[in-house]
Amino acid sequence: MSRERYFPRLLLLEILVILVAIVFLSPFYFVLANSVKPFGAIIKNAASWPETFYYQNYIEAWEEVEFPIVLLNSLIVTVFSVGGMVLLGAAAAWRMVRRPHIFSRIIFVLFVAAMVIPFQSVMIPMVKVAKVIGLTNTRPGVIIIYFGFGMPLTVFLLHGFVKGVPRELEESAYIDGCTTIQSFFFVVLPLLRIMIVTVIILQSLWIWNDFLLPALILFSRRLHTIPLGVFRFFGQHMDRWNFALATLTMGMFPIIVFFLFLQKYVIRGVTAGSVKG
Amino acid sequence: MDRKQLRTVKDDLLFIGPGVAFFVGIVLISFVLGIYYSFTEWNGVDKEAIWIGVRNYIEIFSGDEQAGISALFTARFTAASVVIANLLAFVLALALTRALKTDKVLRTIIFLPNIIGGIILGFIWRFIYVNTFETIGNLTGIGFFELPWLGTAETGFWGSVIVFVWQRTGYLMVIYVASIIGIKDELIEAARIDGATGIQLLRRVILPLTVPAITVCLFLALSWTTKMFDVIYALTRGGPYGSTETFAMNIYFEAFSSNNYGLGSAKAIVFFIVVGIISTAQVLITKRWEVEE
Numbered sequence: 296m297s298r299e300r301y302f303p304r305l306l307l308l309e310i311l312v313i314l315v316a317i318v319f320l321s322p323f324y325f326v327l328a329n330s331v332k333p334f335g336a337i338i339k340n341a342a343s344w345p346e347t348f349y350y351q352n353y354i355e356a357w358e359e360v361e362f363p364i365v366l367l368n369s370l371i372v373t374v375f376s377v378g379g380m381v382l383l384g385a386a387a388a389w390r391m392v393r394r395p396h397i398f399s400r401i402i403f404v405l406f407v408a409a410m411v412i413p414f415q416s417v418m419i420p421m422v423k424v425a426k427v428i429g430l431t432n433t434r435p436g437v438i439i440i441y442f443g444f445g446m447p448l449t450v451f452l453l454h455g456f457v458k459g460v461p462r463e464l465e466e467s468a469y470i471d472g473c474t475t476i477q478s479f480f481f482v483v484l485p486l487l488r489i490m491i492v493t494v495i496i497l498q499s500l501w502i503w504n505d506f507l508l509p510a511l512i513l514f515s516r517r518l519h520t521i522p523l524g525v526f527r528f529f530g531q532h533m534d535r536w537n538f539a540l541a542t543l544t545m546g547m548f549p550i551i552v553f554f555l556f557l558q559k560y561v562i563r564g565v566t567a568g569s570v571k572g
Numbered sequence: 573m574d575r576k577q578l579r580t581v582k583d584d585l586l587f588i589g590p591g592v593a594f595f596v597g598i599v600l601i602s603f604v605l606g607i608y609y610s611f612t613e614w615n616g617v618d619k620e621a622i623w624i625g626v627r628n629y630i631e632i633f634s635g636d637e638q639a640g641i642s643a644l645f646t647a648r649f650t651a652a653s654v655v656i657a658n659l660l661a662f663v664l665a666l667a668l669t670r671a672l673k674t675d676k677v678l679r680t681i682i683f684l685p686n687i688i689g690g691i692i693l694g695f696i697w698r699f700i701y702v703n704t705f706e707t708i709g710n711l712t713g714i715g716f717f718e719l720p721w722l723g724t725a726e727t728g729f730w731g732s733v734i735v736f737v738w739q740r741t742g743y744l745m746v747i748y749v750a751s752i753i754g755i756k757d758e759l760i761e762a763a764r765i766d767g768a769t770g771i772q773l774l775r776r777v778i779l780p781l782t783v784p785a786i787t788v789c790l791f792l793a794l795s796w797t798t799k800m801f802d803v804i805y806a807l808t809r810g811g812p813y814g815s816t817e818t819f820a821m822n823i824y825f826e827a828f829s830s831n832n833y834g835l836g837s838a839k840a841i842v843f844f845i846v847v848g849i850i851s852t853a854q855v856l857i858t859k860r861w862e863v864e865e
């Protein structure tokens with residue numbers, strides 16, 4: 296749609312939407328403002344701007360949650376899960392499109408069907424399976440489990456994209472003497488980068504924020520990710536809202552920074568990832 | 573098989589094999605095992621699960637009061653949340669596709685809650701309902717804020733719906749915006765020249781041409797709400813008295829708090845079937861509304 300001219304009725308509309316946006320933003324204000332108040336001040340007035348800034352909350356919360364550890368765990372689990380998922384998913388999707396024999400089709404149908412399976416429908420036996428293979432309570436274990444659960448959407452999105460990529464470049468790579476592996480890494484992967492960015496964004500948001508799967512697999516404190524660390528904190532200090540709000544602020548901070556820097560890609564990823572639901 | 577064919581098959585295995593292996597080994601095996609466990613009695617610790625036939629399924633539909641409460645809550649929560657979030661998202665998308673000066677910033681703000689994890693969002697809103705609303709209620713005297721938020725079944729229900737709408741509207745809105753922008757200018761121009769009013773333009777041009785986006789958004793919203801777990805788990809833990817316990821939470825508690833893995837597995841299978849039927853039906857129905865441009 297082309298841009299229309301700005302006129303008074305649009306100003307009215309704009310003010311209305313700004314009001315909606317303020318309502319949407321207000322929870323963040325309440326969390327931030329109260330996170331730097333001592334406990335008594337929160338109980339007295341949980342809406343006001345803080346009179347004095349009480350940073351002790353953050354120091355206590357930082358140590359109690361062991362923030363550097365949970366942050367590092369979240370980073371390791373997300374980066375390796377998504378990295379592996381993309382590599383394995385791209386390899387499978389590409390090969391399945393280029394060699395459309397009966398097995399490729401069966402596998403594709405299986406992946407599409409699996410996208411409607413709710414996680415909660417398989418989590419009970421999954422815990423058992425993970426225990427038997429030895430995936431419980433280790434970071435590599437949780438990463439491998441994410442490979443399994445992430446594969447359907449990854450393959451589905453990349454499969455659709457590969458179909459639109461011309462074969463000529465790959466074929467000339469073969470003629471130049473490339474092996475299949477070389478042409479995959481040096482010719483195919485770069486051609487898929489637009490959809491790969493979409494997959495990375497969607498899967499990273501899922502894994503970074505996921506609670507239930509790591510809660511079932513990672514028991515030791517030293518392996519906890521940010522959502523588990525936050526949850527554990529609340530189990531122990533339910534009503535100590537001053538520390539709790541500092542914890543929530545710290546927990547949100549990394550992903551908000553990530554979003555504000557990569558906003559363009561996140562929004563594009565959301566739209567591209569939803570063209571075919 | 574000659575050497576060239578052999579190499580092609582080896583490449584097939586090399587490229588397709590690993591991804592499929594992880595999927596089959598983790599997800600598919602668990603799914604099949606889950607069907608088996610649903611016909612057994614098993615506490616998760618014993619080596620052997622005892623085969624009891626369909627007793628678990630009978631239990632779900634006849635003896636388990638909380639399962640019924642959870643199913644009903646999930647259905648009501650799904651219906652209310654899907655409708656409200658999609659309506660709000662569509663209206664906001666219509667506004668943000670006009671020539672506003674601050675549309676980029678507004679889009680960012682409304683999208684922001686989506687990137688934050690459900691556990692954190694649930695706790696944020698627990699604070700807001702319990703502490704902030706009380707303060708605002710005391711200061712302004714507006715009845716809405718003085719309700720016993722999360723303290724009763726009704727406020728727990730609407731409290732959950734509000735959080736969901738706040739969290740997910742931005743995501744749906746972004747999809748609607750892309751779809752509305754994608755409508756060809758000539759179509760809208762033509763309608764304007766023919767003297768269409770704003771409402772007619774919406775009903776005859778914009779709505780029919782955004783049906784694909786509506787299909788996707790309904791699908792996404794249904795899949796989020798039917799499977800809702802972490803936000804409400806952090807917000808209310810299912811309380812008061814299990815009145816805001818989603819079906820996904822009910823499965824979790826059955827298996828991992830009560831250690832009834834067999835019954836939990838049967839609930840998981842029922843859950844899968846119901847979610848599958850609802851999603852498929854929705855896609856089939858909205859697909860029929862789609863028109864050619």
